[in-house]
Amino acid sequence: MTLSMKLIISSVLSYVLLVMPCLGISISLDYSHSATSFFNTGTSDGVTARAAVQAAANDLSDAITSSLSSLDMSSSPAYSGTSGGATITLTPSLSYTNPDTAGSESFSGSLSANEFIIFVGARSLGGLTLGQGGPGGVGLGVGSSLTGSPSEAQVQAAADSASASASAAMTRGGHVIETITGAFGDPYAGVTYSTSFGPTIGNLWFDNDGSTTWHLDHTTSVALSSSDLYSVALHEMLHSLGIGISNPWDDLVSGTDWLGSEAIAEYGSGTALIDSGGGHIASSIMSTRLSDGGSQEVVMDPDITTGTRKELTDLDLAFLRDIGWQTVPEPTSSLLLCLGALLGLTTRRRL
Numbered sequence: 001m002t003l004s005m006k007l008i009i010s011s012v013l014s015y016v017l018l019v020m021p022c023l024g025i026s027i028s029l030d031y032s033h034s035a036t037s038f039f040n041t042g043t044s045d046g047v048t049a050r051a052a053v054q055a056a057a058n059d060l061s062d063a064i065t066s067s068l069s070s071l072d073m074s075s076s077p078a079y080s081g082t083s084g085g086a087t088i089t090l091t092p093s094l095s096y097t098n099p100d101t102a103g104s105e106s107f108s109g110s111l112s113a114n115e116f117i118i119f120v121g122a123r124s125l126g127g128l129t130l131g132q133g134g135p136g137g138v139g140l141g142v143g144s145s146l147t148g149s150p151s152e153a154q155v156q157a158a159a160d161s162a163s164a165s166a167s168a169a170m171t172r173g174g175h176v177i178e179t180i181t182g183a184f185g186d187p188y189a190g191v192t193y194s195t196s197f198g199p200t201i202g203n204l205w206f207d208n209d210g211s212t213t214w215h216l217d218h219t220t221s222v223a224l225s226s227s228d229l230y231s232v233a234l235h236e237m238l239h240s241l242g243i244g245i246s247n248p249w250d251d252l253v254s255g256t257d258w259l260g261s262e263a264i265a266e267y268g269s270g271t272a273l274i275d276s277g278g279g280h281i282a283s284s285i286m287s288t289r290l291s292d293g294g295s296q297e298v299v300m301d302p303d304i305t306t307g308t309r310k311e312l313t314d315l316d317l318a319f320l321r322d323i324g325w326q327t328v329p330e331p332t333s334s335l336l337l338c339l340g341a342l343l344g345l346t347t348r349r350r351l
C-alpha cells in the first residue's frame with residue numbers, strides 16, 4: 001500500500017469516527033407545567049436550576065446507549081388484528097403526573113427516535129423529601145367488532161395480532177417497563193389481550209416550600225448544609241427510567257435481595273442490596289464513580305448527605321442494565337465508534 005492510499009484510508013476512517021453519532025437515548029426536559037419561581041427563566045436562580053437539571057439529563061443520556069424508535073401519540077394510535085369475523089382494536093395511551101399540581105395529564109405529543117421526555121416542576125413536599133420522580137402512566141382501550149359469531153380461537157387470534165402490533169410500537173424496540181393484560185367477558189371469557197410499554201415519558205419534581213436549602217449551581221462545590229439539585233435530579237431521573245418503579249425492577253427484587261446478574265457481578269452479591277422500602281439500593285452502598293474512578297455512595301441510595309454531590313457510579317449503571325437498558329461501557333465494536341466521536345467532538349469522557 002502506498003503512503004497516499006494509507007493517508008486516504010486514514011482520513012476516511014477519521015471522518016467516519018468523527019461523524020458517527022454516539023448511540024444512545026436523548027433525555028428531553030419539558031417545563032411546560034412549571035409555573036413556580038423555582039425554574040423561572042426570568043431569574044438567575046431559575047436559569048441556574050434548569051442548567052443543573054439539564055446537566056443531569058445530559059450525563060444520563062451519555063451513559064445510556066439503548067436505541068428507541070420514534071412514537072407519535074398525537075392521533076391516539078390504534079392497533080387492530082383480524083381473524084375470521086373478529087377484529088380486535090387496542091388503543092394504548094400515555095399519561096404523566098403534572099409536576100407542579102400532582103394532577104394527571106394525558107400525553108398526546110410525539111417522541112423522536114431515542115427521545116425520552118421528562119416533565120419537570122416543583123411543589124411542596126412533606127418531611128425531608130427533596131424530590132420525587134417516576135415513569136409516566138400507561139392505559140389501554142379495547143374495542144371489538146364481531147361479525148357472524150366468530151369462534152373463540154378466531155377472537156383470540158385477532159387479539160394476539162392486535163397485542164403484538166401494539167406492543168411492537170409501544171416498546172419502541174427497547175425493553176418493557178410495564179405490561180397491561182386483560183380478558184374479555186362472556187361469551188369469549190377465555191380470550192386475553194395485552195400490550196407492553198417501553199420507555200417513553202417520565203416526570204419529576206423538587207421540593208420548593210422553603211424547607212430545603214438548595215445548592216442550584218452544578219458547576220460549583222455543594223455548600224455546607226445545602227442539598228445539591230444536580231444530584232437529586234440524577235436520582236429522580238433514574239426513577240423515571242424504571243429504577244425502583246417498573247415491572248422489570250419488581251421482577252428482580254426478592255425482599256431486600258437483588259436477583260439481577262449485572263448488579264450482582266458488579267457488587268459481588270445481591271444479598272441485602274435493596275433498601276427495605278423496595279425502591280432503592282440499600283443505604284450506604286459504595287461504588288466507583290464513572291467520571292474519575294473515585295469511590296462514592298451510589299446515586300440510588302435512598303438518601304443524600306447535605307453538602308455532597310453524587311455522580312453516576314458503576315453500580316447505578318449495572319442496575320439500569322438489569323432492568324433492560326444498555327449502558328456504557330459497551331462490549332461491542334460500536335463502543336470504539338462512540339468513543340471516537342466523543343474524543344473528536346468533546347472533551348468529556350465516560351468509561
Ligand SMILES: [Zn+2]
Pocket residue numbers: 235239280302
Ligand atoms: Zn428515590
